[in-house]
Amino acid sequence: MEAQSYETTLEEHRLKKLLKSLERKRGRGTELISLYIPPGRQLADVFENLKQEYGKASNIKSRTTRKNVQEAITKITQRLKLYRSVPPNGLVIFCGAIAKGPPGSEVVELYEVTPPKPLSVSYYSCDDKFYVEPLVEMISITEKFGVILVDNNEATIAVIDGKNIEIRDELTSGVPGKTSKGGQSARRFERLREMELNDFYKRIGEHANEIFLKLENLNGIILGGPGLTKEEFRKGNYLNYQLRDKILASVDTAYTGLQGVKEALEKASATIEQMDLLRERRIVQAFLSEVGKGSGLASYGEEEVVRNLKSGKVNLLLISEALDITKVKVICSNCGFYEVRKVADEELELFYSKLKSEKCPRCGVEALSSEGESNYLDELTKLADAANAKVELISSKTEEGTMLLKGFGGLAAILKS
Numbered sequence: 001m002e003a004q005s006y007e008t009t010l011e012e013h014r015l016k017k018l019l020k021s022l023e024r025k026r027g028r029g030t031e032l033i034s035l036y037i038p039p040g041r042q043l044a045d046v047f048e049n050l051k052q053e054y055g056k057a058s059n060i061k062s063r064t065t066r067k068n069v070q071e072a073i074t075k076i077t078q079r080l081k082l083y084r085s086v087p088p089n090g091l092v093i094f095c096g097a098i099a100k101g102p103p104g105s106e107v108v109e110l111y112e113v114t115p116p117k118p119l120s121v122s123y124y125s126c127d128d129k130f131y132v133e134p135l136v137e138m139i140s141i142t143e144k145f146g147v148i149l150v151d152n153n154e155a156t157i158a159v160i161d162g163k164n165i166e167i168r169d170e171l172t173s174g175v176p177g178k179t180s181k182g183g184q185s186a187r188r189f190e191r192l193r194e195m196e197l198n199d200f201y202k203r204i205g206e207h208a209n210e211i212f213l214k215l216e217n218l219n220g221i222i223l224g225g226p227g228l229t230k231e232e233f234r235k236g237n238y239l240n241y242q243l244r245d246k247i248l249a250s251v252d253t254a255y256t257g258l259q260g261v262k263e264a265l266e267k268a269s270a271t272i273e274q275m276d277l278l279r280e281r282r283i284v285q286a287f288l289s290e291v292g293k294g295s296g297l298a299s300y301g302e303e304e305v306v307r308n309l310k311s312g313k314v315n316l317l318l319i320s321e322a323l324d325i326t327k328v329k330v331i332c333s334n335c336g337f338y339e340v341r342k343v344a345d346e347e348l349e350l351f352y353s354k355l356k357s358e359k360c361p362r363c364g365v366e367a368l369s370s371e372g373e374s375n376y377l378d379e380l381t382k383l384a385d386a387a388n389a390k391v392e393l394i395s396s397k398t399e400e401g402t403m404l405l406k407g408f409g410g411l412a413a414i415l416k417s
Contacts, residue, residue: 205238320410
């Protein structure tokens with residue numbers, strides 16, 4: 001499977017992180033607005049709808065809820081005025097009053113998202129939570145695969161893009177069954193039948209080549225069908241060599257058509273997931289190999305890795321996804337004490353609420369506050385960009401990923417030779 005560019009991987013990672021954060025946010029009433037604008041929609045229509053929603057909000061009985069909803073609609077309208085037209089993939093805006101503590105602590109926050117794929121939905125809601133499901137579904141499966149189903153009578157060629165299944169072609173063979181008809185000798189009948197099957201396989205290959213060679217970022221191909229038939233097709237030179245190298249799995253299926261495609265995807269799912277994990281394993285193992293050889297090309301520990309990044313020595317930077325944390329500068333207004341703390345994103349709101357009552361380590365006075373924050377992952381990737389280094393995000397699903405996190409602090413690098 002071809003690796004995605006790290007820019008794409010990071011963008012997807014950031015979007016997943018944002019959506020998880022949005023899922024946790026709650027309003028005290030129906031104060032959180034979710035607005036989905038599909039590509040091609042006129043902004044004038046959106047402004048008119050928001051104007052109508054602002055008018056409807058004036059009927060809300062609760063003065064606080066009414067004020068918060070109208071303020072959120074105003075913020076959305078102001079943000080949309082920065083756009084001359086809807087982006088090619090559409091636009092999603094989340095805005096509303098988020099409770100930060102007791103009543104009266106609400107803060108109106110706005111988040112805008114450019115979807116990774118074109119939106120197919122136009123939607124507005126005002127609820128006590130944000131409606132993120134369409135975006136979550138959009139990024140849950142991002143790979144693009146081809147599927148070829150082959151049996152002696154028919155074939156199906158499909159493209160899987162995320163969760164979308166598109167049947168691109170369906171072919172029939174006209175090849176007779178194995179029983180001879182019309183008085184033909186068994187040997188002659190079988191020879192004719194093999195010739196017709198060969199022609200059918202050629203036709204399948206030509207159609208598949210035409211469809212798949214034009215696709216950008218094709219991650220792999222799943223081959224399905226009855227055992228012997230699909231293997232005959234696989235062993236023959238019916239597919240272009242570039243496509244033959246992309247076959248990830250060969251699975252037995254009882255059907256062709258849409259039902260067969262779904263069956264093939266289900267049976268190949270473990271293989272597809274394993275390909276990503278295998279790629280991560282190879283990357284971490286390459287780093288561990290440099291450590292074992294004592295080549296001097298392995299670097300680990302935050303201070304050392306950052307120093308090598310700043311000096312442009314890093315070829316490949318390995319970052320555990322567990323390091324997706326926020327660095328917060330904490331300062332004491334009483335004695336001037338300050339320090340930088342690393343906080344997991346899901347614990348950020350709790351951290352800020354507890355900070356107000358925490359005593360300063362130096363003077364013992366409850367005078368601590370935050371003065372700026374930064375995303376640790378963003379800091380590291382900016383350094384990597386400046387150093388022209390490749391970046392790989394490593395999950396903790398594999399033994400090697402866990403070793404990177406626990407044994408090397410989740411941050412390591414392979415240096416330029």
